[in-house]
Amino acid sequence: MADLPSHIRVALPALSPTMEMGTIVNWEKKVGDQVSEGDLLCEIETDKATMGFETPEEGYLAKVLLEAGSKDIPVGKLLCIIVENAEDVAKFADFVDDGSAAEAPAPAAASPPPAAASPPPPAAAPAKAAPAPPPASLLSSNSSSGDRPFASPAAKRAAAERGLDLFQIKSGSGMDGMITSRDVENFKGAAAAPPAGLPAAMPLGGGFPVGDHMVYTDADTTNIRKVIAKRLQQSKHEIPHYYLTVECNMDDIMNLRSEINKTYEKEGIKLSVNDFIIKATALASKRVPQCNSAWMDSFIREYHTCDVSVAVDTGSGLITPIITNVESRGLAEISETVRELAGRAKEGKLQPHEFQGGSITVSNLGMFGINQFTAIINPPQACILAVGGTEKKVVVKNGEPAVSNMMRVTMSCDHRVVDGAVGAQWLQHFKKFMENPKAMLL
DSSP: OTTSOOEEEEEOOOSSTTOOEEEEEEESSOTTOEEOTTOEEEEEEOSSOEEEEEOSSOEEEEEESSOTTOOSEETTOEEEEEESSGGGGGGGTTOOOOOOOOSSOOOGGGOOOOOOOOOOOOOOOOTTOOOOOOOGGGBOSOOSSSOOOBBOHHHHHHHHHHTOOGGGOOOOSSGGGOBOHHHHHHOOSOOOOOOTTSOTTSOEETTEEOOTTOOOOOOOOOHHHHHHHHHHHHHHHHSOEEEEEEEEEOHHHHHHHHHHHHHTGGGTOOOOHHHHHHHHHHHHHHHSGGGSEEEOSSSEEEOSSOOEEEOEEOSSSEEOOEEOSGGGSOHHHHHHHHHHHHHHHHTTOOOGGGTSOOSEEEEEOGGGTOOOOOOOOOTTBSEEEEEEEEEEEEEEETTEEEEEEEEEEEEEEETTTOOHHHHHHHHHHHHHHHHSGGGGGO
16 A cells, blocks of 8 residues: 555544443544544544544545444554545545554543553573463463463453363463453354253353243443443452441431522522532541542552542443542532533543542432442442432430431441441541531531
């Protein structure tokens, strides 16, 4: 293709730090259209949301390599060609991707995180010396023959789940031929034999026996669902969770909320119970900052401002938009921010900085009639608060039985960061704010 005129090769960028693949939802421009830097070029479904991808250079769209609906496109794959002059568009009608790198860098906001530094090269070895074995941490822990497959821990787990013998994969796509989890997923070899005791007539489906009488539907997993599954599995396997539960008397909050909403109805202010919960979460975190921290492997990062991640169900997966600097915001501002972010989250229009990060998470299922549950920590955060619904219960007030509105919350803590007594102190402060909400206004 040496005779082709000067052109820009636009590749799929990493629109989030965890993005490995994407799906083209639709193209906003067609071949021949003039494009300017910053124009919406196409919409891409990432591992987090559906996001607009802007044109990196001005010119004319000469070729679209991947049509709308193309799925599981790896980051770096060529998407389209842009040329400087309109008369050059026709010259790319028969263009075929040769696999070379894209010439146009992705926008700064969508750049993938920098790769880890490569290890220094090993010292020169004698000409006839045997090659060094792979690191022990990457080798299988058992083998009947003494030889061990060169595979990553994730590949070993994926192979175990599928009942796959890693020796069936002759060569991996990782560094020095290491077998990766993607190699396991893409392997098309013979299916594993069913476990002993299962009739041969019962095929295995997703690890479970499937009988002829069963009716089912298989749905493709979206990029969002795949990443949610991967992150939550990693969190549950690697983080030592423990759980602390308290009940909060909600009578004063219910009364204060009703009073504020009636007083400021004309101003459009309508507070929810969740707004008070978010505010109390931030204020408790200011008093016990160990719970407003993150595990960073070699150190613990303690935040001095509280950015609360709020779990929102988008219909296609869970996302956690972030309310920043909650400790310094009023209840009305928190309420407005939550509504605006949740609305855009359900439309898939959040920007990466609006859902990546946060120092502590709140997940509220009370509106679904759930009175108590435990939540999985959102790494690298150290804590997540699971909020149940408000229930009327008989309690003792001033020595007399009375009916009150009670709410149960359970905090999941990372024991590497937060000891039990520290988590209990945080909940004491949270409970105090919830039962005396006017203290939040001080």
